[in-house]
Amino acid sequence: MLLTVRYLKCYKHYLAQHIKSFANANFSTQATMMNKGFRAALLQLNVGKDRTSNLENAVDHIKKAKEGGAKLVALSECFNSPYGVKFFNEYAENIPDGPSCKMLSKAAKDNSIYLVGGTIPEREDSKLFNTCTVWNPDGEMIAKYRKMHLFDIDIPGGITFKESDALSAGNELVTFCIDDIKIGLGICYDLRFEELAKLYRLQGCELLIYPGAFNMTTGPLHWELVQRSRALDNQLFVFAISPARGEQGYIAWGHSQITNPWGKVIAQAGHAEETIFCDIDLAQCNEVRQQIPIYPQRRTDIYNTVLAKK
Numbered sequence: 001m002l003l004t005v006r007y008l009k010c011y012k013h014y015l016a017q018h019i020k021s022f023a024n025a026n027f028s029t030q031a032t033m034m035n036k037g038f039r040a041a042l043l044q045l046n047v048g049k050d051r052t053s054n055l056e057n058a059v060d061h062i063k064k065a066k067e068g069g070a071k072l073v074a075l076s077e078c079f080n081s082p083y084g085v086k087f088f089n090e091y092a093e094n095i096p097d098g099p100s101c102k103m104l105s106k107a108a109k110d111n112s113i114y115l116v117g118g119t120i121p122e123r124e125d126s127k128l129f130n131t132c133t134v135w136n137p138d139g140e141m142i143a144k145y146r147k148m149h150l151f152d153i154d155i156p157g158g159i160t161f162k163e164s165d166a167l168s169a170g171n172e173l174v175t176f177c178i179d180d181i182k183i184g185l186g187i188c189y190d191l192r193f194e195e196l197a198k199l200y201r202l203q204g205c206e207l208l209i210y211p212g213a214f215n216m217t218t219g220p221l222h223w224e225l226v227q228r229s230r231a232l233d234n235q236l237f238v239f240a241i242s243p244a245r246g247e248q249g250y251i252a253w254g255h256s257q258i259t260n261p262w263g264k265v266i267a268q269a270g271h272a273e274e275t276i277f278c279d280i281d282l283a284q285c286n287e288v289r290q291q292i293p294i295y296p297q298r299r300t301d302i303y304n305t306v307l308a309k310k
């Protein structure tokens with residue numbers, strides 16, 4: 001029932017978009033839309049301590065991404081502030097009234113794009129969250145996702161990080177639609193949790209977007225691998241967007257990436273500031289799902305029996 005309501009919501013949105021775009025059609029030759037797809041741009045940006053310059057840099061790159069034909073533009077985890085437990089409180093903002101959201105809304109509207117606003121530290125009452133917002137081409141916030149799995153790890157001689165010292169975890173899956181394409185949201189460490197991705201697949205998603213910031217210990221071994229795993233297991237596209245690699249504080253791995261439903265990496269950045277563009281053909285999801293039909297072949301009868309005993 002819930003799924004039907006969600007599908008209808010997507011479909012309603014799809015119809016509204018098409019009626020609107022038909023009315024506004026200028027029959028330009030710019031090929032930003034394909035059959036069932038769009039051009040995406042992932043912005044891997046330098047991030048420093050000055051929030052205003054981080055926001056200005058993002059605005060600049062969003063404009064360039066639009067000029068490059070992107071219909072969807074996505075930013076990284078903590079694109080507006082340094083990533084670190086000691087910084088979350090200092091940089092936290094109310095959503096949607098804080099300066100970062102104001103900028104995201106305006107940038108989406110000025111450029112008439114869908115904008116996945118990376119993440120920002122969010123304050124609500126006495127709690128802080130690591131939160132991703134999504135904006136439509138009218139500058140309206142259409143989704144808000146709070147990181148569900150907090151990044152708490154301890155690798156001696158590598159990295160120790162405890163997000164839960166400052167942040168609270170979100171408790172909700174969040175999706176949004178572009179035309180009839182359903183997109184699920186996660187944030188960085190969420191990538192490691194296959195169950196989350198599977199639930200999104202079961203809700204009908206064809207693309208998962210994870211603003212992230214892997215580190216120099218786990219990044220080389222796991223960043224590409226976990227994305228390919230989520231994409232292959234669920235036969236959908238995965239986008240992950242990192243900040244560019246800095247020189248001090250938390251050093252991000254970089255390598256923002258787009259993986260297709262075959263599990264193939266189809267675009268990947270280096271570690272410096274860079275925008276990657278990619279034309280996404282969502283028809284590939286159905287193609288893989290038909291040719292290797294693992295979903296209907298799952299033995300949920302067995303899985304559920306075993307799980308019930310746990």
Ligand SMILES: NC(=O)CCC(=O)C(=O)O
Pocket residue numbers: 077151187188189190192212213214215218219222
């Ligand atoms: N920001 C994060 O959640 C980092 C996740 C990470 O680096 C990992 O190894 O997982």
